[in-house]
Amino acid sequence: xxxxxxxxxxxxxxxxxxxxxxxxxxxxxxxxxxxxxxxxxxxxxxxxxxxxxxxxxxxxxxxxxxxxxxxxxxxxxxxxxxxxxxxxxxxxxxxxxxxxxxxxxxxxxxxxxxxxxxxxxxxxxxxxxxxxxxxxxxxxxxxxxxxxxxxxxxxxxxxxxxxxxxxxxxxxxxxxxxxxxxxxxxxxxxxxxxxxxxxxxxxxxxxxxxxxxxxxxxxxxxxxxxxxxxxxxxxxxxxxxxxxxxxxxxxxxxxxxxxxxxxxxxxxxxxxxxxxxxxxxxxxxxxxxxxxxxxxxxxxxxxxxxxxxxxxxxxxxxxxxxxxxxxxxxxxxxxxxxxxxxxxxxxxxxxxxxxxxxxxxxxxxxxxxxxxxxxxxxxxxxxxxxxxxxxxxxxxxxxxxxxxxxxxxxxxxxxxxxxxxxxxxxxxxxxxxxxxxxxxxxxxxxxxxxxxxxxxxxxxxxxxxxxxxxxxxxxxxxxxxxxxxxxxxxx
Numbered sequence: 506x507x508x509x510x511x512x513x514x515x516x517x518x519x520x521x522x523x524x525x526x527x528x529x530x531x532x533x534x535x536x537x538x539x540x541x542x543x544x545x546x547x548x549x550x551x552x553x554x555x556x557x558x559x560x561x562x563x564x565x566x567x568x569x570x571x572x573x574x575x576x577x578x579x580x581x582x583x584x585x586x587x588x589x590x591x592x593x594x595x596x597x598x599x600x601x602x603x604x605x606x607x608x609x610x611x612x613x614x615x616x617x618x619x620x621x622x623x624x625x626x627x628x629x630x631x632x633x634x635x636x637x638x639x640x641x642x643x644x645x646x647x648x649x650x651x652x653x654x655x656x657x658x659x660x661x662x663x664x665x666x667x668x669x670x671x672x673x674x675x676x677x678x679x680x681x682x683x684x685x686x687x688x689x690x691x692x693x694x695x696x697x698x699x700x701x702x703x704x705x706x707x708x709x710x711x712x713x714x715x716x717x718x719x720x721x722x723x724x725x726x727x728x729x730x731x732x733x734x735x736x737x738x739x740x741x742x743x744x745x746x747x748x749x750x751x752x753x754x755x756x757x758x759x760x761x762x763x764x765x766x767x768x769x770x771x772x773x774x775x776x777x778x779x780x781x782x783x784x785x786x787x788x789x790x791x792x793x794x795x796x797x798x799x800x801x802x803x804x805x806x807x808x809x810x811x812x813x814x815x816x817x818x819x820x821x822x823x824x825x826x827x828x829x830x831x832x833x834x835x836x837x838x839x840x841x842x843x844x845x846x847x848x849x850x851x852x853x854x855x856x857x858x859x860x861x862x863x864x865x866x867x868x869x870x871x872x873x874x875x876x877x878x879x880x881x882x883x884x885x886x887x888x889x890x891x892x893x894x895x896x897x898x899x900x901x902x903x904x905x906x907x908x909x910x911x912x913x914x915x916x917x918x919x920x921x922x923x924x925x926x927x928x929x930x931x932x933x934x935x936x937x938x939x940x941x942x943x944x945x946x947x948x949x950x951x952x953x954x955x956x957x958x959x960x961x962x963x964x965x966x967x968x969x970x971x972x973x974x975x976x977x978x979x980x981x982x983x984x985x986x987x988x989x990x991x992x993x994x995x996x
Contacts, residue, residue, distance in 0.1 A: 572732045
């Protein structure tokens with residue numbers, strides 16, 4: 506093609522449109538009020554305080570949820586301790602595995618209901634809840650159920666002993682998956698659990714509590730406490746907690762690390778990220794564009810390993826950006842329960858404000874902002890898919906985690922240049938590389954300082970694979986065989 510020839514942009518304007526395809530909610534069973542799950546029973550909070558959880562797509566209240574105080578935390582930890590010493594640690598490992606299998610099967614049976622609740626409470630598209638979140642949650646329980654009676658193979662020549670009580674704090678972007686991600690390895694290795702879900706997305710964790718009751722798990726083995734930051738702090742600080750597992754922001758992770766300094770508590774921290782998605786000239790461009798879309802717009806960008814920094818080799822930069830804009834223009838933003846929806850609602854008003862603030866900072870610093878012109882509902886929390894070009898390494902939107910559907914694009918010429926740029930961040934959680942050369946994949950991934958790297962794909966998760974970061978992205982690994990290590994002491 507001659508340089509003088511202009512590439513005509515694709516025209517998506519048409520009178521034809523998708524017919525609405527809403528997922529039904531008539532099968533969903535939700536209570537108007539939820540209490541705390543302690544010692545196998547739903548228990549009212551000691552202080553009698555409740556808060557509302559709302560649907561971010563409609564701003565309507567879904568249910569009121571108990572706010573756990575310090576006395577509730579103490580009660581839950583004591584129940585977990587009694588269950589650990591009295592029942593769970595003494596139970597044959599194969600029997601513990603049977604309980605995990607049972608939970609996994611019930612999760613599968615209730616998959617449709619759980620997917621709808623996840624989308625209602627969190628704002629993510631039903632396709633993602635249905636096809637990714639819920640199946641992966643069940644897969645984690647199945648996987649660690651298999652490990653329960655095989656610990657001697659996990660740690661050859663060593664004897665694994667449970668730690669005791671694990672305090673686990675999970676985020677709002679993958680509520681059910683994160684609960685499974687943390688509970689399953691803890692139980693498989695003989696520990697008991699006190700779990701706190703995020704205050705904006707507590708419902709699937711509470712439905713998991715009902716599933717745990719249905720599975721007849723011994724009382725106190727899993728306790729679920731809802732609440733805000735103060736509840737999480739009470740769990741971290743409690744003397745009866747032997748292990749802390751936290752997934753969330755780097756800021757909170759640092760606070761937890763300082764609180765645990767000088768104690769003998771084990772901990773894993775899975776924190777923020779600012780992943781580099783690297784596109785080389787020899788990559789399959791159309792495939793790479795789909796990978797970029799999935800990397801940054803999956804779950805509205807509410808992903809710690811989101812590919813929020815895109816590095817494109819100069820020779821294909823114009824083509825990639827054009828195709829990217831064309832593809833973004835086809836994305837549907839709207840009702841999370843509609844099966845046509847690609848990008849759902851932003852999780853909360855506070856998160857929407859943060860995204861808007863960082864986008865404004867990007868414009869102020871000289872970045873060129875482009876947004877899809879798609880329609881968005883008038884009610885709820887929404888943000889159009891956005892990309893920035895003409896940005897520098899020093900720009901706020903390149904350095905800070907946005908946690909929203911915002912992509913910052915930079916170009917590069919050489920492999921050495923892109924490696925240096927990719928590593929120029931305080932984070933080190935994940936990254937992606939797109940090329941048809943296997944040697945180049947190994948060369949780049951060997952130099953990128955990140956815990957998880959995808960090649961010619963992005964955002965693919967598996968319970969058998971370890972996950973975690975370097976630098977300010979965290980400490981320790983979760984998932985796979987590695988995910989058992991933080992929950993045992995070896996002799």
